[in-house]
Structure formats: structure tokens, C-alpha cells
Amino acid sequence: MSMMAEAARPVGVSVQDWARLSAAQRLAAGELLAVRPAAISVTRWLAMSEAGRRAALLQGGAAPEGCGPEIPVAPARGALRAGTLHLVEAAGDAEAPRATLIRGYQARGEAGPRKAASVVDVFDRMEVAALRARKPLGLSALQIATGRQYRTLVERQAAGAVKLSSLEGRTGGSGRGLDVTDLRLAEARQLAAMRGRIGDGAALAVRRVRPSARGGVAASIIRDRVLVDMVCLEDMDLSAVLEAHGWSVRTGSLDTLRTALAASLDRMGTYLGEWVKKGA
Incomplete structure (x- = not known):
């Protein structure tokens, strides 16, 4: 395999597997791997159908449950994780900080406050x-x-x-x-x-x-x-x-x-x- 082909090999694809691909297959693989979700392995991603990859991208771009319906699906944003916000403050002694729960927004009819979302x-x-x-x-x-x-x-x-x-x-x-x-x-x-x-x-x-x-x-x-x-x-x-x-x-x-x-x-x-x- 030429040095140019080796330089184009995506991280996660073995030298042996990359050598078996034609130039067209390498180009297609490079484009597919550029949008691969981190949670899916390289081998599984390349073996999936186009419909399966599209569904995985849409699922990965959705906000976790509990963060509210207003957060749009955005695959380019990356996966999100839900978390509970806490405010860390000193309780009389700077060496003994205290974490105070920050309640999120709670819409009418919802069972509890919404969680914060951050990009994984x-x-x-x-x-x-x-x-x-x-x-x-x-x-x-x-x-x-x-x-x-x-x-x-x-x-x-x-x-x-x-x-x-x-x-x-x-x-x-x-x-x-x-x-x-x-x-x-x-x-x-x-x-x-x-x-x-x-x-x-x-x-x-x-x-x-x-x-x-x-x-x-x-x-x-x-x-x-x-x-x-x-x-x-x-x-x-x-x-x-x-x-x-x-x-x-x-x-x-x-x-x-x-x-x-x-x-x-x-x-x-x-x-x-x-x-x-x-x-x-």
C-alpha cells in the first residue's frame, strides 16, 4: 500500500482491511466514517445499511428523555447526556463545600423538573x-x-x-x-x-x-x-x-x-x- 493511501486510512480501520478496499471503496468509507457516532464501532458502522445508519444518526441526535420536547433533533450536534445541575457553595467553611440542587424548568402537567442536557x-x-x-x-x-x-x-x-x-x-x-x-x-x-x-x-x-x-x-x-x-x-x-x-x-x-x-x-x-x- 502506498504512503498516500496509508495517510488517508481513517483511525479505527486496520491496515489489512484498508488494503483490501478499492479507491472508490476507500472514498466511500472515509465519507461514512466522518459521520460515524462514537458509540458505534467502525466495523458495525460500515456493515450497516443506509437506512440503519440514517436511523442511528437521528436517534443519536435526539435529546435524552426528561430534557423536554423543545430540543430539536440535530445529528451534527452530537449525542447529548442528561444531568442534574448543582450549585456548589461554601457552607461557612471554604474547605467544606456544599452542593445545592438547582431545580430545572417544570412545565404545566409535567411530573417533575426537566434535566439539563450537555453534549457528550x-x-x-x-x-x-x-x-x-x-x-x-x-x-x-x-x-x-x-x-x-x-x-x-x-x-x-x-x-x-x-x-x-x-x-x-x-x-x-x-x-x-x-x-x-x-x-x-x-x-x-x-x-x-x-x-x-x-x-x-x-x-x-x-x-x-x-x-x-x-x-x-x-x-x-x-x-x-x-x-x-x-x-x-x-x-x-x-x-x-x-x-x-x-x-x-x-x-x-x-x-x-x-x-x-x-x-x-x-x-x-x-x-x-x-x-x-x-x-x-
Whole structure:
């Protein structure tokens, strides 16, 4: 197989299966896999009929039960999960926070308040996979929150300035509204500092692992920053990160990568905590 064909091979399709496909089949497979729901395996998705794939996309784009009928079906949005909102507040002691339930909207005739809906991300999928395997996730709630905050900051910076002169709800001690430019600069500094805390170390170094364990000579070094960006920004799980770098998906490599990701998120979260304490 040519290097160009290998470069076009989607993550999740084995080299052997990809080599058996014609050019037209590879193009069709690439288009199909681009819209594959994360909950459906590559093999099952390619084997499904067109009607079955359409039904799966519509089902995956529907809001969970209990979130209300007003949320439209939107396959491009991704799967949603239902959750109950809680407000965490200090109960006299900052070291002993208290979680207060926030009741959602309850329409007339409904048995209870509606649940909040949020888009399922890579951390949700990793948690589900860990539960199914009856293994610990390996990431703390704070580490996951740090990863999501990092993604939010990157998306906000990439979106550009909003067309407002100030944010009246974000006021300082003087009561003056916070200028949008000031807010963007503050978030840019926070993002740069978090990236600085990641460092340029290697989560998995080729020279430290024998070729038979890493999947051959094609494996490349996985840097900490690349690992964080692929997981938090590109929504790729650890297996996909390994495959994208030419590594075999082995338990030892997954454990090493998970430990490296947790350590990077810890370093980022340390700065995030300092930033919040300063009231930036």
C-alpha cells in the first residue's frame, strides 16, 4: 500500500482491511466514517445499511428523555447526556463545600423538573468505557474539569471578539463593566499559562519502548501538548491517539498515556486554581 493511501486510512480501520478496499471503496468509507457516532464501532458502522445508519444518526441526535420536547433533533450536534445541575457553595467553611440542587424548568402537567442536557465529549465516553470494563477511569473530576475549561478557552479565543463593548454582568470592585477586550486578553494570558504548564515533554517516547511493544518502526513520539490537544480539542480517546501515531493499542501504552494525560491536566489545573484565587 502506498504512503498516500496509508495517510488517508481513517483511525479505527486496520491496515489489512484498508488494503483490501478499492479507491472508490476507500472514498466511500472515509465519507461514512466522518459521520460515524462514537458509540458505534467502525466495523458495525460500515456493515450497516443506509437506512440503519440514517436511523442511528437521528436517534443519536435526539435529546435524552426528561430534557423536554423543545430540543430539536440535530445529528451534527452530537449525542447529548442528561444531568442534574448543582450549585456548589461554601457552607461557612471554604474547605467544606456544599452542593445545592438547582431545580430545572417544570412545565404545566409535567411530573417533575426537566434535566439539563450537555453534549457528550471524549471524557464522557472514557467514563462509560471504564464503567463497562469495571476499571477506574484514571482521571479525577478536577482533571476532567480542567480539560473542558482548556477546550472552552481555546474555542472562545478562536471565535474572535463578540460585538459588545462591555460585559455588564462581569463587574469589578468599582462597579464598572468589564471591557470585552480586557476579558479576551485575560483569557489569552490564562490559556498561554496553561499551555506553558503542559510543557514540551514526551508522553510516550519511541526510544524507551521496544519495537514489538509499540507496533513497529512507524511509531512516533507522542508529546504532552499534542496528547492534551488531541484529547481535549479533537475529542479523540487514548486508543485513537495511539493509532494516529502508529502505536499498537496495548494496555501498557494506554496506561502510560493516561498517566501522562492526568499529569498534564494536573499541571494545568494548578495554574487554573491560582488564577481563580487571584480573582482574575
